[in-house]
Amino acid sequence: MLHVLWDHPHGVTARELIEALEGRDPAMTTVLTVLNRLAHKGLVTRIGEMRPRRYVATARREDYIAQLMLDALGQAPDRAAVLTRFLGAMSDADTHHLRRAMRRRSSENN
Numbered sequence: 001m002l003h004v005l006w007d008h009p010h011g012v013t014a015r016e017l018i019e020a021l022e023g024r025d026p027a028m029t030t031v032l033t034v035l036n037r038l039a040h041k042g043l044v045t046r047i048g049e050m051r052p053r054r055y056v057a058t059a060r061r062e063d064y065i066a067q068l069m070l071d072a073l074g075q076a077p078d079r080a081a082v083l084t085r086f087l088g089a090m091s092d093a094d095t096h097h098l099r100r101a102m103r104r105r106s107s108e109n110n
Contacts (some may be wrong), residue, residue, distance in 0.1 A: 002032055003041065006061040011047050011054035 004012060004020045011040065014031045035055050038044035043064070047054040050063075076082040087095065 002029070002038070002057055002064070003061075005044065005055060005057035009056070011056040013054055015052065017055070024083040 001017060001021070003071060004017050008016070008020070014028060014035060017035075018028065018031055038057075039046060043058055044055050044086055045058050047056055057064075073079055073082060087098075090098070
């Protein structure tokens with residue numbers, strides 16, 4: 001469901017979210033339950049007091065995924081080994097982008 005919210009930055013109602021879930025037809029109660037759980041976790045916020053409420057993701061997709069990666073890395077007893085394997089599995093294009101980002105970060109810190 002988060003992917004639908006990320007694709008609609010101005011928010012969606014529960015009905016609009018159901019309609020956007022192509023190939024699926026979840027019950028309204030199921031969608032509202034998931035949205036409430038995401039809200040309790042701080043991943044979604046409700047807009048307005050009137051019904052139907054609109055729901056908006058609280059973080060961008062890139063920020064959420066980056067946090068997942070950091071959380072996974074935080075579980076590793078040997079972070080260096082995990083990073084080495086991760087970098088070894090990256091494409092040349094991703095490695096190039098990472099090098100550019102590291103150089104940019106380095107120049108900002110100096």
